[in-house]
Amino acid sequence: MARRSDHTREELTRMALDAAHAITADEGLRGLRARQIARDIGYTIGTLYNLFEDFDDLILHMNGETLDALYRTCSEVELKGDPTEDLEALADRYLEFTRGHQQQWSAVFEHTLPRGRAVPDWYSEKVAKLMELEARALAPLFPGGNPDRIAHHARVLWTSLFGMALVESAERLPEGETARSLVRSLIGTYVAGLKDNRKGEL
Amino acid sequence: MARRSDHTREELTRMALDAAHAITADEGLRGLRARQIARDIGYTIGTLYNLFEDFDDLILHMNGETLDALYRTCSEVELKGDPTEDLEALADRYLEFTRGHQQQWSAVFEHTLPRGRAVPDWYSEKVAKLMELEARALAPLFPGGNPDRIAHHARVLWTSLFGMALVESAERLPEGETARSLVRSLIGTYVAGLKDNRKGEL
């Protein structure tokens, strides 16, 4: 059989990625199988390979959507102009998302491409965009400061936040400690340090 | 054929893990195959399964050794008593190791166990031991301070360092930025922040 107008190519891709997210959400990336996705959307495996280059390509698209979703929810945070407050609000959103989508979040860094195959540009851009969010919240600390320095400190905080979320999701934090408690100390102390540095400059 | 006294069980395990490290080092965890390990040590796949419960067990042991090696090289760092200097020395060692063993380091967090299978205790302990190293360097900042607070701040720095190493190894840092430059800012600023907080307490 061949059904032509059941679903457009775009609809099929959407269905496949939805199925992939669902499977990943409750079985983890390890439990994701091409045949299972096909079965879930009512098509065969051949059709799946008509939509994606290969399994890695499918996973990249799925993980790309996870990054998009994280970006979307973080960019909704309204910045008040107070760096500490704004950074905390951003971090809280970030952690809220990674907790609510643990398996999908884990999939983002569990997946690797085979040797010699580069991460596509459209994917790298999604990662880069996430880091820019942090810079906006930090900016007030550097009135008239050069953007490179702001970006640098934004990367410090962002990569740290990333590490905390990761360690928490791997359940490697002792009782009573959470990514949130770590982030609170990080932001509070780091912002204090930045202000202190600035005093030294004057 | 069955050779009994060619190698002891311990020797075989050692050979198998060495082979696994070597393959992982130049092909990544993705390229690690049970049959390849067996071939490399001159035995068949059946023997490999006599040494390890299954492939996950083999990977856990390999990654455990990577954690051990990281711990060993970091614990060699001589602490001078100056927190900033000591933390930087520790971080440098850490990053030196993760750069020199990128693939093996990546393998540590790329690997996950199937759903429902818990990380063994002996493995979790290796992770926990690593975090204690940081606490020793931080201690001078909290004369007579309670150990829990020191441990907390050690975790902040350690998880941050972890995130930076990870982002660097995933090659997601822009030109000119390195994990080392990020760590320098983190430690310098964070320690300044801690001193500032202390002033507020007096």
Place this chain on the structure above:
DNA sequence: AAATATATTGAACATTGTTCAATTAAATGT
């Protein structure tokens, strides 16, 4: 209505981790 184009299928393939009865060599007993 015939011809063309293409979405869809599913059998087939190489490779994977895993199992286990058969085999062979060492250790032990007589």
Place this chain on the structure above:
DNA sequence: ACATTTAATTGAACAATGTTCAATATATTT
């Protein structure tokens, strides 16, 4: 010295994986 027991080693066999592609069935176009 030989027979018996023990266990390390083998490799064929299995189910499941990602991947391919000629055959097929349905739209679309002529």
